[in-house]
Amino acid sequence: MADDKIIYATFDDDMVLLESAKKLTGKGVYIRDVFSPFPIHGIDPVIGIKHTRLAIAGFIYGLIGLALAVLGMYYFMIVDWPMNIGGKPNDFLIQNLPAFVPISFEFTVLLAAHGMALTYFLRNWTLPGVKARNPYPYTTDDKFVMEIHPSENQISKDELMKDLKSTGSVAIEER
Amino acid sequence: MQQEAAIREPLILGEKTYGQITDDVLKPVVGKANRSWWIAFGIAAIMALWGIGCILYLLGTGVGTWGLNKTVGWAWDITNFVWWVGIGHAGTLISAVLLLFRQKWRMAINRSAEAMTIFAVMMAAVWPGIHMGRIWLAYFVFPLPNTFGSLWVNFNSPLLWDVFAISTYFSVSLVFWYIGLIPDFATIRDKVTQTVPKKVYSLLSFGWTGNAKAWNRFEEISLVLAGLATPLVFSVHSIVSMDFATSVIPGWHTTIFPPYFVSGAVFSGFAMVQTLLIIMRKVMNLENYITIKHIEYMNIVIIVTGSIVGVAYLTELFISWYSGVEYEAYAFLNRATGPYWWSYWAMMTCNVISPQVFWFKKLRTNIIFTFFMSIIVNIGMWFERFVIIVTSLHRDYLPSSWTMFHPTYIDIGCFIGTIGIFFVLFLLFARFFPVLPLNELKTILRSSGEQYKKNTEDATQH
Numbered sequence: 001m002a003d004d005k006i007i008y009a010t011f012d013d014d015m016v017l018l019e020s021a022k023k024l025t026g027k028g029v030y031i032r033d034v035f036s037p038f039p040i041h042g043i044d045p046v047i048g049i050k051h052t053r054l055a056i057a058g059f060i061y062g063l064i065g066l067a068l069a070v071l072g073m074y075y076f077m078i079v080d081w082p083m084n085i086g087g088k089p090n091d092f093l094i095q096n097l098p099a100f101v102p103i104s105f106e107f108t109v110l111l112a113a114h115g116m117a118l119t120y121f122l123r124n125w126t127l128p129g130v131k132a133r134n135p136y137p138y139t140t141d142d143k144f145v146m147e148i149h150p151s152e153n154q155i156s157k158d159e160l161m162k163d164l165k166s167t168g169s170v171a172i173e174e175r
Numbered sequence: 176m177q178q179e180a181a182i183r184e185p186l187i188l189g190e191k192t193y194g195q196i197t198d199d200v201l202k203p204v205v206g207k208a209n210r211s212w213w214i215a216f217g218i219a220a221i222m223a224l225w226g227i228g229c230i231l232y233l234l235g236t237g238v239g240t241w242g243l244n245k246t247v248g249w250a251w252d253i254t255n256f257v258w259w260v261g262i263g264h265a266g267t268l269i270s271a272v273l274l275l276f277r278q279k280w281r282m283a284i285n286r287s288a289e290a291m292t293i294f295a296v297m298m299a300a301v302w303p304g305i306h307m308g309r310i311w312l313a314y315f316v317f318p319l320p321n322t323f324g325s326l327w328v329n330f331n332s333p334l335l336w337d338v339f340a341i342s343t344y345f346s347v348s349l350v351f352w353y354i355g356l357i358p359d360f361a362t363i364r365d366k367v368t369q370t371v372p373k374k375v376y377s378l379l380s381f382g383w384t385g386n387a388k389a390w391n392r393f394e395e396i397s398l399v400l401a402g403l404a405t406p407l408v409f410s411v412h413s414i415v416s417m418d419f420a421t422s423v424i425p426g427w428h429t430t431i432f433p434p435y436f437v438s439g440a441v442f443s444g445f446a447m448v449q450t451l452l453i454i455m456r457k458v459m460n461l462e463n464y465i466t467i468k469h470i471e472y473m474n475i476v477i478i479v480t481g482s483i484v485g486v487a488y489l490t491e492l493f494i495s496w497y498s499g500v501e502y503e504a505y506a507f508l509n510r511a512t513g514p515y516w517w518s519y520w521a522m523m524t525c526n527v528i529s530p531q532v533f534w535f536k537k538l539r540t541n542i543i544f545t546f547f548m549s550i551i552v553n554i555g556m557w558f559e560r561f562v563i564i565v566t567s568l569h570r571d572y573l574p575s576s577w578t579m580f581h582p583t584y585i586d587i588g589c590f591i592g593t594i595g596i597f598f599v600l601f602l603l604f605a606r607f608f609p610v611l612p613l614n615e616l617k618t619i620l621r622s623s624g625e626q627y628k629k630n631t632e633d634a635t636q637h
Binding site: 015033034035036037038039040041043044047049051052054055058062072073076077080081083085096099100102103105106107109110112113114116117120121123124125126127128129130131132133134137138139140141142 | 393
């Protein structure tokens with residue numbers, strides 16, 4: 001029998017939810033997701049969430065920014081239209097490089113930060129006009145909710161309910 | 176869960192639960208504005224309108240309506256620019272540098288300090304914009320191809336570095352601030368019942384759900400953006416200082432400028448945060464979150480940075496004599512004893528001498544006194560920029576071109592206008608935005624809340 005119903009178990013304390021998640025996953029239950037009003041530290045390895053690679057993406061965006069800035073200034077100031085500034089030598093990039101440091105730095109930060117932010121918005125799918133998918137409005141206030149799909153688990157639904165209740169869930173709903 | 180020594184004073188007072196934190200912070204957002212908010216808003220709006228009028232007149236008539244002359248080509252405009260940029264340094268310092276140092280006390284103040292930063296940087300950007308005279312040609316600060324009708328912008332010029340620094344700083348701070356706001360907008364979205372606010376906040380919250388992976392990314396991006404914003408804070412005011420330091424004007428051409436400007440910026444920024452938060456905690460009943468301890472911590476930052484600024488002033492003075500450069504020596508002698516002696520001594524008193532009273536614990540934990548001092552520091556830091564800019568310029572190399580600077584009512588009006596616009600924006604923020612970072616405060620309730628601290632204390636004693 002295909003059962004598409006999802007179990008939402010509400011907790012009113014983050015530490016209780018964490019302990020409960022540890023017990024359940026210890027028994028082999030797969031917890032699909034956890035919704036909370038603030039980050040629960042330590043939940044990620046318990047429910048099998050890998051650490052995000054956003055920082056690596058940020059580093060790459062930063063490198064692109066640095067390269068673009070240096071290339072751009074090389075073209076503007078050395079190739080296309082060298083300026084005579086007090087007769088200072090500027091025939092090669094290396095001679096003019098000290099003056100390019102500030103903008104190279106700023107542009108690196110600019111691209112790293114905005115590239116990362118865009119990636120963050122896209123990966124989270126948080127964009128203007130997107131509808132929120134949290135199961136209950138109170139998960140952004142003071143409650144913590146665990147989402148379990150019985151169809152993904154071997155354990156019987158009754159046993160799951162019993163385990164959730166015994167580990168401190170204050171409300172369990174199936175929908 | 177993080178543990179904290181019981182000896183540290185709690186950062187959240189009273190017996191709060193997660194739900195109560197939400198309610199306390201959302202009260203002004205979901206409720207109606209009180210009378211003091213309307214009075215403040217009215218005054219700020221009048222100042223803003225007056226300023227906008229002056230700015231429009233300036234743009235229509237020309238920069239000649241300011242008191243500038245051939246010798247003093249920069250005066251209040253750039254003074255105000257540097258003053259506002261300086262104020263805009265506290266927010267990102269609080270949220271980025273203090274995040275990297277894991278200072279939990281930042282959490283009660285970072286949201287509003289960052290809002291202040293963003294509004295202050297906006298006000299700063301007004302000045303070079305209107306100082307151009309022909310603001311409709313402002314797009315020429317961007318690197319446009321030669322075929323556009325002009326040369327490339329000069330990448331060797333600190334003025335162009337400034338364009339990049341300020342725009343990067345502004346946009347990165349804005350994004351950093353907004354990413355932190357999204358989960359809190361989601362809280363408001365799920366809490367309000369009226370249709371229009373619900374629609375608006377759900378648009379602003381970008382459909383945030385708060386699932387585990389999103390929080391994982393949230394924490395990562397906050398940390399990395401803090402890491403990126405930290406050198407940015409230091410670079411921006413360093414670059415602003417290079418507008419002066421790379422020139423050959425005596426009094427400007429000094430290598431001490433970048434660190435001296437950065438510490439001055441943090442000093443003035445914290446003073447402005449104090450000015451705003453001391454009023455805000457009272458009007459919005461946030462005394463349990465923005466505690467005396469927070470105010471004391473900020474006052475400590477003010478002593479440290481104020482002392483650095485003091486040392487810089489004295490070093491500068493000493494070096495002007497020790498260098499043996501007569502022009503340099505004269506510039507400083509003229510500052511202290513010339514026709515602008517009063518502005519020099521106003522700066523010295525407000526920035527160097529008066530913050531030293533914060534060594535007394537009684538004074539740095541006194542709210543009214545702190546408020547008074549914050550105003551003094553704001554005034555002092557305005558005078559610092561005035562002294563640096565006007566007194567260095569007004570006595571040119573040739574005594575025949577020596578002049579004084581007299582502000583016109585347009586100078587004064589534009590300055591008052593930016594203060595007005597700043598306060599209009601800040602009051603709107605305080606009214607419609609979550610002024611405390613809900614999601615961050617909730618994470619420290621256990622380790623730094625008063626009630627939890629008491630419980631752990633009881634547990635260790637018995």
